[in-house]
Amino acid sequence: MAKDSSGHAGPRPGGRSARVQAAVHQAVRALQAEGDEAELTVPAVATRAGVTPSTIYRRWGSLAQLLSDVAVENLRPETDPEDTGSLAGDLRQWLEQYIEEICSEPGRAMLRDVLAAGATGNAPQCRAFTAQQLETIGARARARGETPPPVDLVLDRVIAPLVYRLLFTPVPPTTEDCRRLLDEVLA
Secondary structure (H helix, E strand, O other), X not given: OEEOOOOOEEXXXXXXXXXXXXXXXXXHHHHHHHOOHXXXXXXXXXXXXXXXXXXXXXXXXXXXXXXHHHHHHHHOOOOOOOOOOOHHXXXXXXXXXXXXXXXXXXXXXXXXXXXXXXXXXOHHHHHHHHHHHHHHHHHHHHHOOOOOOOHHHHHHHHHHHHHHHHHHOOOOOOXXXXXXXXXXXXX
């Protein structure tokens, strides 16, 4: 085990802990792909991953927290937002892709899994991913001499209403909704 700054032993990066996490996450994704939600249990995940259920409970605490952890891993952006040459273009391009992804059935399922873990779950990490993408767009805009809106303003006035509508209304947000909210913030 590696030691942290306080001298306490912690998991080694790339060690057994990382292998267990990878195996458990892969088991969850495989069971999810099979599509029978009733079969997605801690014992089933443990069997598929080759670990004991107590290992899962010790590390994640509950099935909801495990599913949240897997969802957050899947929601992590793989690349920086596309550079279209302008702040408005970058934000529109990124927002349309973001909404398309989270409005998909897998996207909705991931959001539900993240939220099902409750306040101690991974929702703050999802916010951090989104904020980082917006910060990248903002830094690029500043380098071009443009003035981007504050990240929290975009989160509060664009992202939050779209996600709320996605999760709590029967009609998902449209591209037009995205453009309207973004245009209000950019005005």
